Amino acid sequence: MLRAAVIGVGMTPITAGSNLSLANLFIEAAKQALDDSGVDKIDSLYVGNMMSGFLQHQEHLGALMATALGREGVPAYRVEGACASGGVAVNAAVKGLRSGLEEIVLVGAVEKMSGYTTPEVTAGLMMAEDRLKVASSGVTFVGLNAMIAREYMEQYKVSHESIAQFPVLCHDNALDNPNAQYRKKIGVQDVLHSPVVADPLRLLECSGIGDGAAAVVLAPLDDAKKYSDAPVEIVASTIASDTLSLYQRSTTTTFNASKHASARAYDQAKLTPKEIDLLEVHDAFSILGVMALEDLGFAKKGSGTRLLDDGECAREGRLPTNTFGGLKARGHPVGASGLYQVCELALQLKNEAGKCQAPNTNIGLAQSVGGVGSTVAVHILRRIK
């Protein structure tokens, strides 16, 4: 079976007020990735995006981006899985390559969230939930995650201080990332004393509104060395779903889709969590970062924060996590974040992460979440010796 490798990487800075159009944001990342790979011809294009229909009144991003890139003709379509759209688009691209129908595959993802009112963006994000049964109630995504955080803290007797370490870690890492939206050091007390958004979640526990795009070029592993001195293999690419809404589940403090997608990924890669030494998790809210450490197999339920207590997730630790700042500090242009993760893992494994470089990592895992854990995409990437 064909194996996929990353041969090119591109990312735009994330800002809350890009003056680039949706297409121009996308092609900035896509051209970087193509330049990085050195390829001229691509066989297909996959575009990840969540909200362009609602916010920009623009669909058909496959043909739009193919045209903007001057690659009209190429097979192109959009893939959507709410806030996991970037991860989901990589999965679609990996399948395209593995199908044998295409060799050089460009996959990019973009979201432009600024320039709209907060109620507009909030309504846009709620399209990830059930419109008829949940979104219509007026609850917001931060509200849903606040319920999860409250339940988690009570169920496992975990303090808010412990959870607040997650955004602190991310802000520390983002200081070294020139693309990061928030490059400002914060402490646990800053988090706890920042304004309440939806109790118990504070402002500094919530990812912000941002514009950005990321892209990678994939090639069959056997050809990858032709294009890149340091290609990175994608050894697993999986998706799992869960019920769309929290009220349909027996637990809110475990995301079964994270468990299922990662279990399948470990199986595909023939690896165990112990062999993972680099991690990108979907910390749209602090609690989700902590839960991810558990649901992906790195800590027992209720004890994810101990990895933070012990410094294991720091860039010099045993399991460097969100080394470019994660969703909280690098930024979370929702439909693109899953692809930023894959780009960042690839740069680390290529030893091209600059000041964000974590030492001695070989195998990285990225987890991208859509909705309240209703879609989870997991990718595992491995350094080629």
Added chain:
Amino acid sequence: MLRAAVIGVGMTPITAGSNLSLANLFIEAAKQALDDSGVDKIDSLYVGNMMSGFLQHQEHLGALMATALGREGVPAYRVEGACASGGVAVNAAVKGLRSGLEEIVLVGAVEKMSGYTTPEVTAGLMMAEDRLKVASSGVTFVGLNAMIAREYMEQYKVSHESIAQFPVLCHDNALDNPNAQYRKKIGVQDVLHSPVVADPLRLLECSGIGDGAAAVVLAPLDDAKKYSDAPVEIVASTIASDTLSLYQRSTTTTFNASKHASARAYDQAKLTPKEIDLLEVHDAFSILGVMALEDLGFAKKGSGTRLLDDGECAREGRLPTNTFGGLKARGHPVGASGLYQVCELALQLKNEAGKCQAPNTNIGLAQSVGGVGSTVAVHILRRIK
């Protein structure tokens, strides 16, 4: 390489006022397809849809539909290529199967367009065009297609009467299709004397606003006989793009994406147009049906209407076309139409088309178009002897 077969088919009737929700429409078709296939477990779910973000304020259709079907857990995402979303979703599903990562694949597509004002739906459809450069001008899709029709008639000296035969053919065929939206016999003079929508296009040359869903279950060809007495092989699945907008092209009367997607499909299937004996084309407007006959290789440019003159596209003709009524008369719930086409080809090749059955067909081709020919998906299906 793995080969894909259709082992189950499902379609809802198309109406302009379904009282089913988007999810309930989808599961009606999906359950039919699952029942038809007899499979219980599915490995993945692909959902085609164009406008749910804009009209229903609902994204994340992968997890939504997995949940609605009681299949939460299964990998699921949405695929979008404007009005070609249904065809594009089949392409994604075929790649999923061919990747070797999944065996039993459910692919469905849905669109719910009724219950909104005509300006709302018109604005939704224009999301297939460039929002910043074209849609903002106020032009509509029927207006763009009217420009194509005018240019075609002048360039090739083809009469309006000749083109008007296409919707007449579709209405004839829809008389026998219980799922069709418009079951009413019309003549060429009815078409020409129906109200002008955008000159020269008349009302009876334009597909309407409808709600509907269609689905198929795919399995590896080698296993297909286990599930179905009459499986149908998908021998080609291709996508091509073109510039998003007409003004970027050197010609408007040929869709290069149709030419490229079909050329690749003939290559994949090792077939020529002469071997195709059944056709489903994207006749959203009469002119597009005629152009498709040419761009897909069945007639020289400017002479597509001769096939209609000679009765070749009739159900008893040499090349039965749109045998269930096509977009004009079966209906065009935009993101679902490409999957209706695949369902209808499969039913014909299984000899299960009921009163719509065309005699002695073995190989069918479906063409699904997004935007002004900016995305084209082509599938070729073959009867298994």
